[in-house]
Amino acid sequence: MARGRLIPDRVPISAVPPAERLTSYDECLLLYSREEAIQEAQRCVQCAKPWCNLACPILQDAREYCRQIAEGDFEGAVDTILLDNPLAGCLGKVCYSYCEDACVVGKKGDPVAIRHLKWAALAYGNGGRTYRREGTRDQAVAVVGAGPAGLTAAWELAKRGDRVTVFEASEKLGGLVTQTIPPYRLSHETFAEDLARLEPLGIEVRTGVRIGKDLPLESLLENGFDAVFVGIGTHHPWTLNLPGKDLPGVYIALDFLKQVFDGDPPPVGGTVAIIGGGDVAMDCSRTVLRMGAEKSVILYRRTREEMPASPEELEEAVEEGVAVNYLVSPVEFRGEERVEAVVCQKMELGPPDDSGRRRPVPIEGETVTFPVDYVLVAIGQKADLEGLPDLGLEMARDGSIQADPETCETSLPGVYAGGGPSIVHAMAQGRKAAQSIAAYLEGRSETTTAAAPT
Ligand SMILES: Cc1cc2nc3c(=O)[nH]c(=O)nc-3n(C[C@H](O)[C@H](O)[C@H](O)COP(=O)(O)OP(=O)(O)OC[C@H]3O[C@@H](n4cnc5c(N)ncnc54)[C@H](O)[C@@H]3O)c2cc1C
Numbered sequence: 001m002a003r004g005r006l007i008p009d010r011v012p013i014s015a016v017p018p019a020e021r022l023t024s025y026d027e028c029l030l031l032y033s034r035e036e037a038i039q040e041a042q043r044c045v046q047c048a049k050p051w052c053n054l055a056c057p058i059l060q061d062a063r064e065y066c067r068q069i070a071e072g073d074f075e076g077a078v079d080t081i082l083l084d085n086p087l088a089g090c091l092g093k094v095c096y097s098y099c100e101d102a103c104v105v106g107k108k109g110d111p112v113a114i115r116h117l118k119w120a121a122l123a124y125g126n127g128g129r130t131y132r133r134e135g136t137r138d139q140a141v142a143v144v145g146a147g148p149a150g151l152t153a154a155w156e157l158a159k160r161g162d163r164v165t166v167f168e169a170s171e172k173l174g175g176l177v178t179q180t181i182p183p184y185r186l187s188h189e190t191f192a193e194d195l196a197r198l199e200p201l202g203i204e205v206r207t208g209v210r211i212g213k214d215l216p217l218e219s220l221l222e223n224g225f226d227a228v229f230v231g232i233g234t235h236h237p238w239t240l241n242l243p244g245k246d247l248p249g250v251y252i253a254l255d256f257l258k259q260v261f262d263g264d265p266p267p268v269g270g271t272v273a274i275i276g277g278g279d280v281a282m283d284c285s286r287t288v289l290r291m292g293a294e295k296s297v298i299l300y301r302r303t304r305e306e307m308p309a310s311p312e313e314l315e316e317a318v319e320e321g322v323a324v325n326y327l328v329s330p331v332e333f334r335g336e337e338r339v340e341a342v343v344c345q346k347m348e349l350g351p352p353d354d355s356g357r358r359r360p361v362p363i364e365g366e367t368v369t370f371p372v373d374y375v376l377v378a379i380g381q382k383a384d385l386e387g388l389p390d391l392g393l394e395m396a397r398d399g400s401i402q403a404d405p406e407t408c409e410t411s412l413p414g415v416y417a418g419g420g421p422s423i424v425h426a427m428a429q430g431r432k433a434a435q436s437i438a439a440y441l442e443g444r445s446e447t448t449t450a451a452a453p454t
Pocket of ligand 1: 094095096144145146147148149150167168169170172173174175176177180181209210211212231232233234235257279280283384418419420421422423424426
């Protein structure tokens with residue numbers, strides 16, 4: 001499609017007003033109308049080289065679905081999206097949209113709102129269609145973990161005709177997506193709609209089974225499974241080993257979110273300090289306000305520039321009244337019966353560390369004390385490998401497991417593994433592992449894929 005002049009401003013994405021948002025867990029961002037979606041998609045300049053597609057870990061053909069939406073062909077856009085994306089609904093709402101970072105229109109103005117267009121396509125183009133089995137290979141594959149990585153591996157293998165059984169430790173499918181991402185960003189109905197698309201694939205699911213505790217991993221291969229994919233995410237939170245860390249009122253943020261969204265919220269109120277600057281910190285800071293906290297204060301040891309949270313998440317948190325204190329690092333939790341204050345060392349930025357971000361360096365003798373009623377420690381998490389055999393896995397900086405980067409193979413023949421720091425990265429790993437498993441099962445080294453939503 002030939003495009004005319006570049007339009008720098010995106011069609012505004014409407015949101016529920018901040019004060020109203022805090023009264024419920026309903027989604028904050030609002031869907032484009034059909035007309036708005038078409039108008040926004042028409043901002044896509046249809047680059048000869050599809051930078052957006054290339055930036056996407058699952059290589060979604062964003063350029064093509066923008067073209068289709070621009071022509072009002074929402075059905076066609078859904079076909080394009082579902083070809084590579086079994087969790088399209090979730091990604092339409094909370095993907096970190098690497099495609100938009102690469103969008104050429106963004107050099108002159110706002111990048112095309114590709115993520116929001118995906119949501120619009122599913123809403124207006126029969127996103128309710130389902131996948132079907134295409135192959136008849138009929139080998140048995142076990143998938144450990146029902147997060148984005150595991151579900152994507154299961155989708156890919158089941159399409160090929162394998163008998164897939166997913167073993168999930170919790171009672172919920174979806175991994176961190178349903179266990180921790182708050183419904184005000186991603187409703188659980190959206191995940192359920194994605195899951196419904198997979199239903200005809202006949203994937204068997206066994207929840208409440210922790211591999212390594214309830215069943216040894218090795219027993220899967222010994223008892224009829226031809227291959228295994230391990231997609232266990234990052235469920236072991238880092239803690240701060242500081243004086244007062246065990247005082248009542250000091251919580252581990254990841255566990256806190258899991259409890260809240262499992263319907264068993266721990267008490268919280270008054271002033272809540274959240275330590276950290278990533279997804280978990282942002283989601284906690286906004287969730288506690290919905291739970292009735294008077295003040296939600298983020299304490300982060302670097303500056304905005306080094307913060308891992310997405311600009312959108314931080315902006316929405318600040319709109320809702322979250323306060324952010326930069327260049328402070330906790331050194332003590334103080335209190336008699338329970339936590340009453342967080343003592344922080346003031347920091348300044350030094351030279352970059354091995355993450356490439358400027359290192360926080362203490363300013364000698366300068367501390368600041370924040371009076372608090374609760375503290376949530378959100379400083380990161382890593383894979384929980386307890387009970388699993390040594391699979392020769394590396395741990396990435398984000399805490400996820402890394403097997404062979406090309407094939408996702410582990411050191412145990414027939415066992416593959418993967419995960420990642422975002423939903424779409426984890427999905428890419430799940431798909432890559434499934435392709436390797438297919439090659440392993442077919443006794444060949446390469447394979448191709450072809451998903452076909454019906
Ligand atoms: C609060 C929060 C907000 C986030 N927000 C976003 C966002 O907005 N956008 C984005 O793209 N990403 C976001 N992420 C990151 C994203 O959720 C993860 O990168 C993604 O879920 C990883 O997928 P996964 O399948 O590798 O692991 P998980 O989603 O963690 O799934 C792993 C599953 O394995 C299960 N499991 C673990 N061990 C075992 C075992 N031994 N046996 C059986 N089952 C097991 C777990 O219960 C879990 O269900 C967020 C993460 C958090 C914590």
